[in-house]
Amino acid sequence: MDTNHPGKGRRILVINQYFAPDTAASGLVLASLCEGLAQQGFQVAVICGFPCYTEDAPEAPAVETKPGLTIYRVGTGGVKGRSGIRTRFQGYIGFMLAAWSKIQRLSAQEHFDAVITATNPPFVGLLGVMARHRFNCPFVYILHDLHPDILVKTGRLHPGLITRLWDRLNKLIFDSAAVIVVLGDRMREYLQGKGVVGEKIEAIHNWSIQDISPHHRINPFRKAHDLGERFVVLYAGNMGISHNLEYLIEAASKIEEDVLFLFVGTGEKKAELQATVQKRGLANVMFLPYQPDAVLNDMLAAADVCVVALEPELTGLAVPSKTYPILASGRPILVIGSPDNEAAQIVRQWGCGWVAATPGQTSEALKRLVVSPEEVSRAGENAVQVYQQNFSREKAIARYVKVLNTVLDKP
Numbered sequence: 001m002d003t004n005h006p007g008k009g010r011r012i013l014v015i016n017q018y019f020a021p022d023t024a025a026s027g028l029v030l031a032s033l034c035e036g037l038a039q040q041g042f043q044v045a046v047i048c049g050f051p052c053y054t055e056d057a058p059e060a061p062a063v064e065t066k067p068g069l070t071i072y073r074v075g076t077g078g079v080k081g082r083s084g085i086r087t088r089f090q091g092y093i094g095f096m097l098a099a100w101s102k103i104q105r106l107s108a109q110e111h112f113d114a115v116i117t118a119t120n121p122p123f124v125g126l127l128g129v130m131a132r133h134r135f136n137c138p139f140v141y142i143l144h145d146l147h148p149d150i151l152v153k154t155g156r157l158h159p160g161l162i163t164r165l166w167d168r169l170n171k172l173i174f175d176s177a178a179v180i181v182v183l184g185d186r187m188r189e190y191l192q193g194k195g196v197v198g199e200k201i202e203a204i205h206n207w208s209i210q211d212i213s214p215h216h217r218i219n220p221f222r223k224a225h226d227l228g229e230r231f232v233v234l235y236a237g238n239m240g241i242s243h244n245l246e247y248l249i250e251a252a253s254k255i256e257e258d259v260l261f262l263f264v265g266t267g268e269k270k271a272e273l274q275a276t277v278q279k280r281g282l283a284n285v286m287f288l289p290y291q292p293d294a295v296l297n298d299m300l301a302a303a304d305v306c307v308v309a310l311e312p313e314l315t316g317l318a319v320p321s322k323t324y325p326i327l328a329s330g331r332p333i334l335v336i337g338s339p340d341n342e343a344a345q346i347v348r349q350w351g352c353g354w355v356a357a358t359p360g361q362t363s364e365a366l367k368r369l370v371v372s373p374e375e376v377s378r379a380g381e382n383a384v385q386v387y388q389q390n391f392s393r394e395k396a397i398a399r400y401v402k403v404l405n406t407v408l409d410k411p
Contacts, residue, residue, distance in 0.1 A: 006401050010408055011043045013112040013135070015103075015127050017076065017095045017120040019048035021058050023290070025237075025321040026144045030118050032209040036397035038068030042404070045112070046071045047102050049095045055081035072106075074098035092121035099127055107134045113408055116140045122147035123166075125173035138178035138407045143187065145318040146170075153313040154241050171195075178407045181400075183319040184342035190316030202403050206321050207393040210293060214330030214384055215301035222302045225288070230260045231370050233334070234303035236291075237322045239267030243309040247336050247356065249276050251363040252285050257370045261285045264299065300329035304376055305353075305369060312338035312357065319343065327352065327387035332379035334369075336362055352383035 014034055018027030027048070034044045050073045051057035057080055064071040077094020079087050112135045117128035125141050132139035148166045151157035174180060174196050181202050182188050188201050222228070239245055245263070252261045261284060263273065270287070277285045291299055300306065306326040310318065319342040326333055327346075333353035335344045347353030354369075356362040369376055 006040050006405060008041055009043055010041075010113045010404070011045070011111065012037060012114050012116060012404070013103075013106070013131060014044060014046045014116045015048075015099055015124060015131065016046075016118040017049040017092070017099075017124065018053055019046060019071065019073075021060055022049075022051040022053045023057070024053040024120065026118055026120055027053070028209045029144075029206050029321060030142070032207070032393065033397065033400060034069055035066070036393065037400065037404075038066070040397065040401050042068065044069045045106070045110070047099050047106075048073055049076040049091070049098075050074070052076045052080045052091055053082065055083070057081075072102055074102050092123075095121065096124070096127065099124075100130065103127065103131050103134060111135060112137055114138050114140060114404060116142060118142045119144045119147075123169055123173075125177070126169060129173055129176040132176060138410075139176055140179045140181065140404065140407065141173060141177040142181045143191070144183065146187075146190070150242065150314060150317050153317065154311065156241070178410075179403055181403065184345075186316040186340065186342050186345070187319065202399075204396055204399045204403070205391050206319065206324055207391055207396045208325035208328040208387070209393075210296055210325065212297050212300065212325045212328035214380075215297055217301060217304070219298045219301055221295055221298035225286070227260060227262075227302060230258050231305075232260050232262055232303045233305050233307060233366060234262045234264065234300070235307040235309065236264040236299065237320070239263065239265055239269040239273065241268055242311050242314050242318065243267075243269065244311050244336055245269060245273055245307075245309055246276070247309070247359045247362040248307065249273060249280075249282070249285065250359040251366050252277075252282050253280055254363045255284070255367055255370070257367075259284055259366070259370055262288065262303070264288045265290050296325070297329065300326060300331055303331055305334050305366070306331045308333050308335050308337075308343045310335075310337040310341055310343070312341075315341040324387065324391055327383045327391060330380045330384035332376055332383055334362070334365060346386070347379075350382055350386040352379050352386055354379075 018024035020031035038044050051060050062073050075098045076091040079091045082088050115128050115131040117124050128139045148163045181204050188203050192198050308320045315338045323343045333347050335355045339355045344355045354365050356365050
């Protein structure tokens with residue numbers, strides 16, 4: 001094998017609705033992966049949607065080429081944003097139909113050695129199965145989150161005919177995949193519990209898609225938002241139904257020290273959280289919109305503790321991608337959720353944070369940390385070390401290259 005170009009010019013087709021410059025975390029990670037594979041010698045073609053994750057999603061060309069990477073963008077049913085289930089479903093169906101049409105056109109012109117899909121839309125793996133037969137090549141499934149299980153666990157979908165049909169579709173996808181990549185050991189265990197053969201499951205963690213490194217705590221972000229010397233507890237990202245962020249609001253109402261609870265981003269729960277803050281008259285909570293990529297490093301560095309939140313019932317079904325840039329920034333993590341979820345396992349194993357399973361535990365942990373600067377500093381130092389040793393982009397890409405070459409070298 002050419003160690004400088006282990007991809008050997010092999011051709012890979014990647015299919016997923018979200019892809020950079022869309023702001024969906026899964027799409028950004030997938031774009032980083034595709035660029036990494038291209039740098040390793042693979043010839044990568046991507047079929048994705050025009051940016052549509054938010055209503056103000058940026059424009060992007062229908063065809064974009066980079067060294068070793070070609071991106072084909074197709075329609076998404078004429079919708080932008082995720083304002084409701086109907087809107088999302090219309091976008092999902094629009095993308096699936098347009099992507100299949102593009103696959104058919106490509107099959108008349110090109111051959112691919114492997115097909116990869118992620119999980120946007122949740123049933124995009126079906127296109128992977130169909131493309132596998134179209135190109136007579138292996139299919140690799142990257143499982144970022146598992147539906148309908150998440151919808152059922154969060155109460156948005158009740159078990160019935162739809163979930164049974166969805167489970168059958170998942171079984172078809174799982175059975176057809178040569179390899180299923182999951183984001184951690186808890187996801188591996190969950191899939192095995194559903195009857196997926198353990199030998200075809202590979203656990204590869206995500207990584208920070210941006211070049212994040214430890215910065216000074218007092219920096220332009222603190223100055224721009226008048227944070228002063230306050231102890232800052234930061235939650236940055238989607239505020240959705242899977243994130244138990246009300247625990248932080250409860251903590252804000254109980255902590256008297258000079259602490260600021262900073263929420264950055266948007267999502268279904270944001271309005272509810274803001275209403276609770278206003279009703280309780282909490283002056284120690286601040287909300288900001290998503291920040292430009294250029295300030296991400298300073299924003300993380302300005303925090304004393306960063307929060308990763310995941311409802312306990314979703315353990316094994318998703319791994320918050322924000323975990324990795326936080327680690328890379330050298331900031332400790334307070335995981336709000338089950339002590340068995342993937343992020344909780346990381347912070348407990350390597351001493352780079354703490355776990356709170358209840359509102360009371362959240363408040364007590366933060367009360368202690370506010371007056372324990374040495375403990376906070378030590379956990380932050382452990383965070384950047386564990387990221388560099390275990391979760392860097394280079395290590396993840398190397399694992400993907402190994403998985404792909406193992407699949408492609410089989411008769």
